[in-house]
Each structure stands twice: as structure tokens, then as C-alpha cells.
Amino acid sequence: MALPPLSPEQRRAAPDKAAATGKERADVKGALKHGTLSLAEVLASDSEAVRKMPVRPARIAPDIGKVRAGKLLAEMGISDSRRVRGLGIQQRERLLERFAPKG
Structure with missing residues (x-):
């Protein structure tokens, strides 16, 4: 798949956009690990x-x-390379049922 042609402005902005995306993902992973963000969120x-x-x-x-x-993901039929947006409704429900804290 060929990449779309980028304007010079887009090329200059790309590293900043990538850094912001990486920081956001790192923040989400940290918050999930420390329990300040739930799997449902x-x-x-x-x-x-x-x-x-x-x-x-x-x-x-x-x-x-x-x-x-x-192993649990494999049992649920969810590949660990699946992206969040690629999860189906039933897969989301199974994840929440298994991994969301009970309370």
C-alpha cells in the first residue's frame, strides 16, 4: 500500500503528531496499569x-x-495483535466480563 503524498507542512508536522500519539498511548497504558482508567473506558x-x-x-x-x-485472550478467540477499534461487540463483552474488576 503506497503512502499518500504529503505536503512539506505535513512532513514537518508528522514527528510532532507521532510524539503526541505516543505520549497519549503511554498515558493510557500507565493509567490502566495503575487502575486510574478502567478497561471499559x-x-x-x-x-x-x-x-x-x-x-x-x-x-x-x-x-x-x-x-x-x-492464553485467556486466545481462549476467547481474540488475537493479541487485534486493535481496540477492531474488536466486535461480543469480544468487548467477553473482555469486560473476564478482565473488568468485579465490584
């Missing part, structure tokens, strides 16, 4: 940076470990 986010994040085991379940979370 991440899945419902309308931020393009968040919606393009892969659903990796360490991100969705930092408290149970990468390997175990990866």
Missing part, C-alpha cells in the same frame, strides 16, 4: 490513538501477567 474511548492500540495482554490485564492473559 479504554474500550469506549473515541480517541484515534487509543482506538489504534493493539489489545495486548499486558495492557488489558497488568495484574495477572502477560502469559496467562495471552
Whole structure:
């Protein structure tokens, strides 16, 4: 897939845009890890940076470990390379049912 041609202004702005996106994703991952952001909030986010994040085991379940979370994702039929926006309704429901804190 060929990249679209960019204007000189777009080329100059690209590194800043990439840095902002990376910072936003890092903030989301940190907040999810520390419990200040819930999995439901991440899945419902309308931020393009968040919606393009892969659903990796360490991100969705930092408290149970990468390997175990990866096995659980596989059992649910969700690839760990699937992106947040690519999750179907049933996949979101299964994730929330399994990984959202009970309370």
C-alpha cells in the first residue's frame, strides 16, 4: 500500500503528531496499569490513538501477567495483535466480563 503524498507542512508536522500519539498511548497504558482508567473506558474511548492500540495482554490485564492473559485472550478467540477499534461487540463483552474488576 503506497503512502499518500504529503505536503512539506505535513512532513514537518508528522514527528510532532507521532510524539503526541505516543505520549497519549503511554498515558493510557500507565493509567490502566495503575487502575486510574478502567478497561471499559479504554474500550469506549473515541480517541484515534487509543482506538489504534493493539489489545495486548499486558495492557488489558497488568495484574495477572502477560502469559496467562495471552492464553485467556486466545481462549476467547481474540488475537493479541487485534486493535481496540477492531474488536466486535461480543469480544468487548467477553473482555469486560473476564478482565473488568468485579465490584
